[in-house]
Amino acid sequence: MNGVSSKFQASEASRSLSLLLLERGPTSAAPRARGVRGNARINPTSSDTKASLIQLKFSLLTVGLALCFSTVCCASDATFKPLEFPPSGSAHLLNGELVTADFIHRAGQFRDSKTGELHDFIMQSVAAILYNGAEADLRDVPLGTPMRFHVSNAGNSQIVLATDEISKNIPHIEPSNEAAAKEQRKNFIEFTKKRGVPGWIDKSDGNTLTITFFSGDPSNFKTMFRNDFVVGKDAAVCVANAELRTWNPGTDKEKATIVEIQNAPTDCYGCSGVRLVVNVPYMLEGFRRGRCVRVFGSGWPVKDSFYGESLMGYGYGRLQTTELMENVAKDYPDQFPFRTDYGNEKLPWFQLKTGIAPPPFAEHLVFGELVKADAAARTGQFRTDRSGEVVDFALIPEGEAKYLDAKATLADIPGGTRCRFHLFQDEKGAFTKASLVSDEFSFLATNGITYRIEASNLSAGKLNVARQIPETKNYNGDMERIPDIGRTELRVNESTRVWKNDQQVKLSDLAVGDALLINLTSEQKGSPSRCTDIWIGVNTHKLATESRKPKPAPKKK
Amino acid sequence: MMTMQHASFKKTLRLCVTLLTFVATREIVAADTPTDPNFAAAIKPFFAQHCTACHGEKKQKGDLRVDNLTINLDSPKIMGTWEEVMNRINSGDMPPVKEPRPKPDDVARVSDWIASQLRDAEAAKQSTGDRVTFHKLSREEYANTIRDLLGVTYDVNDPTGLPEDPDWHGFQRIGSVLTLSPAHVEKYLSAADMILNEALSLGAQPKRDLVHWSPFDLRGKAFEKEYQARGIADKVRVDLVPNNGALDDHTIDIKTAGEYLVRIKVSGMAPANGSPARLRLYAGDINRLLFEQDIDAPEDKPMTIEFRTHLPAGKHPIRIVNAVHGPNPEARRSRASGTPNHFTSLKTRVPWQIKFTDDDGKPIVPFLLLDWIEWDGPIVESWPTRAHQQIFFGGEKTTKDLAYAREIIARFAERAWRRPVKTAEVDRLVKLVEKAQKLGDNFETSIKTALLGILCSKNFLYIEEGNATAQSTQLTDWELASRLSYFLWSSMPDAHLLDLARAQKLHETGTLRAEVKRMVADPKAADFAETFPHQWLQLRRVGMFAPDKVLYPEYDEYLEKSMIAETVGFFGDVLKRNASIREFLDSDWTLLNERLARHYGIDGVKGANVHRVALKPDDHRGGILTHGSILSLTSDGTRHRPVHRGVWMLESIVGKAAPPPPANVPALNTPVPGAPKTTLREKLESHRSDANCAACHRKIDPLGMAFENYDAIGRWRTVETIKDGSGSDPKLDPSGELYDGRKFSDANGLKHFLLDDTDKFATAFAEKLATYALRRGITFSDRIDLKRVAEQAKANDYKLGSMIESLVTSELFLKR
Structure with a gap:
């Protein structure tokens, strides 16, 4: 990445592709924290041979693509070649309904329209959303919207484009949709001006950068932004990560002078057709070939993204929600001498050492439904999400279980509860040693995340909820409600228990605006994940946790 | 714990020292007042023609009479009157405007003569006349003497050390100028105490300690445990951006003053043809540069540096700096990454930080990667120390009585005072030993008290010449x-x-x-x-007006030091070879390091230390007059000052200082916007058109104008870069005419004339x-002897x- 000879440097796209080999996708309850993680194969079996072959093919394809990108990255000035956007036709189409949107990580889930299968997706850096006839952000798309997902042929989680029905033939849209398209375009312009136009660095030469802008709607891009970028005018270039998140634009920005505007081909995914050549006073580590940037036009206010979306959160209190922090395993893989769920596939996994607490990111995170547990022996069994594979596990001596955000024994966690298993390899190389087993309630509570009901359709057994983080003090010292970080669809049925304060109530007691914590079942084929329990309101959440804590012994008289 | 008696004893000692040194500084200077034929030939007629009508026997306007003014080098009042007369004539105040104007040459002649009398008066004040004269040691001399006497390093530049010595025409060792104040006395007392504590082995041998500063110590412990668990803690390093990118101060606690070994493991990389990264360690509280060196070591092959330095006891904040030009260090882009990580390799820098390498991994700015710093000491060569063994010459087995004490004191005092000691002087010091012992001090500590008295005595602090009882020449x-x-x-x-x-x-x-x-x-x-x-x-003037960072962005401390090193090294080379002083005027060689060579536009010179380099004519250098130090020391930070250069030439090379300027010299006019660009020389011509000014400036200006091709920081140029005005930058004119009519076309021409007048x-x-x-x-009267010295010099080339x-x-x- 930074400072590495370009021939060893993988572009963000190829990195995402290689990560694809690991993940199987989370369940509906929460978009995966920290980008792509999940349920890699734990115990290879004979039935996995076919899957292994597929994996091998993907590996070869990934290596091939990585080499392609590296070759491009190696190009000298004499043979400068711009980075390659995914060519048209390099994706296959899947139709589905949007069921989860992670605004911050540009990821989510959709349910296949034909099969009902749950698919995870991650938007490539160049990927765009088209909605209502114009470019949009995930925030603009309501849950349940039928969409066409252009899934990269390199792997089944990376998408290069997602469109709704109205937008599938952009730039051509029906006259009846033009007004909506115009309104959507206006919203998107406003959205983008706050964050900067994304793009990547094609080339850095001395103090000159060549940047190609991203867009899913090149025909309108020039109308939307072209006039903001004019030769001779200033711009502000800010470093960004692959998820197009910036750190602290107000401070980090490099004031650039636009020296040239070039045309770029648009017969591909994600390219706006506009390439900018700018001079900057200082070169930053993030101004490297293949790295993403955000560019603010002349006169645009250059401010930090809101708290949670910004990678720095400067001036605010300590960020409680770890999934919003910079993923160091993903972004600085060279600082990890072992494989993680985010990179370093060629390295072995971290091996547990007696007396040494394993460092963060060393674990392999697996989601599964607890089948049985032996509290005394600290062992148990779980069924893995999606695959249904049954895994025997044991807690390591320093390991712990958490239930309802309190320390627990394995037996305290009701069977059928979907948990997160932080696993390490045993002597045979299988992932059976657990450092942490925690339910969804515990994860959400630790990270300060709650679900806020936006819409309720109990007859269909669905709740549309927004994913929110706590209010926090802003730069002025005032408490501020932070914008939502995502939304998702929760499934409920008659078995779902609903709790308010210390009482069990009915599903019909749920109301729009309620802040929920939940537990779930796992997602299995033909059996979508559903809520086992729902706790309504902060007071209920506290009481639930309190109920788990050991009560002081009564005083002897 | 000091007793009341001890405190009183020390106070008495301090008072004695004060009194003794005050007595020593009282100088009686006898003036020398020779008759001067010039007075009768030129000065008296001038006064008669232009002055005595109003300031003579019949009329004394302003209570001033000049026809009977005499020269009395001893009288500040008379010499002050002469100075006033000179100033009035120079400025054109006198004679009054309505009166006939004197010729500029006559004005110059009178001013020169009066100025030379004033200089003689000043010199006479400084010269011997009393039976005993005392010249205080400069602070460098004090430190050197302590070093040679006791083997202890005393840092005079420490802000808590001795005050800086005043300067007289560049010289910082003129006896009558180096006065003593109560503050000095206190400093000498505390310095002597500190020095003797280090020199003598009065307590237990100090324990040698090793303090290791890891990157976590320097950058913070936040990730230490996590990185240890991850297995990369040993890979963490400290990345330092260029242009004095510095860590926060880190304090080293020195428990015992002494010599310390400092080791540093570091890599340093720089772009091809760029300045190397430069590591500097600076102790702020003692105002001391501990170490400075260019670092050239790749990321995977760091070098380990070791140097030795003397450190006083105390807590010293140390600044660790990469002192080379580069991007602005103040914005966050120049700071450590902190969150989310510590630096472990060039691949792990954070995107918002300044870029160190290009996409091929080659450095694009000079940067340092520090692994650790170790402080090892104090280094004790022997215990007891050599100084202790020399002073207590009898060894441990000798009887520690007053006779032994007397012998110790006599030996030490003779060395310290640089002459045989009198019995009465030793007696006084032995009494100190007796008193200290009565108060409970052991033998060695009581001897220390006497040694303290020796080091604070006028006999040590002053070079004493003469005899109080008999006049001696x-x-x-x-x-x-x-x-x-x-x-x-x-x-x-x-x-x-x-x-x-x-x-x-x-x-x-x-x-x-x-x-x-x-x-x-x-x-x-x-x-x-x-x-x-x-x-x-007068090299202390180099950088006195710091060159403007916008106009001269490449000027930095390293360049300044290199300039001074060139000049000082040049002198040392001539001394070492016993070469002719002509080489100061012109030479086909100089001493350069890479930095200075680049500044001069001379290729092919490598290395951080100055070394001998042959010059070619188109290098436009030769002798000391074209050294960057000399050319820049008269600049004002924004531009060169040819008149000041001329004055410097007169003072330092010609040996005839110019009279001081009058008080009413106007500043140069502000250029009119849009007016054609003019050189500084052209601007100065206009103000020298005044006849009163021209008289002196005819002598001064050509000596400075000859070096017009060198800018304010000594770079060669052919045109003068001018920001305001119309037209192209004008070509420079370094030609001139000496006072005796000889004309030259440039600096080389002037140098030829100077060589002719060797x-x-x-x-x-x-x-x-x-x-x-x-x-x-x-x-x-000294000049007669000096003339003989110069004649002998000629005979020896x-x-x-x-x-x-x-x-x-x-x-x-x-x-x-």
């Missing part, structure tokens, strides 16, 4: 030994010199010549080779040497070493 051999050693070593005489003094052989010409040769060849002469040119050429330069140079050696200005020998063996050096 010649130095004794003991006094000669001190004069000679402080001239060539800036330190006390060594045993050999003292032996020659004891044998009364030092004053013999042959002995003196041999000693000069020996002393110039001794490593201690490095002090002379550095201090004399520094003071003669005898005049030799006389001026001899005067500077004498001022330095004798620690006073040169009087009229003006060789520097030979000139020094001639001076030392001259009557001037041997007399008070």
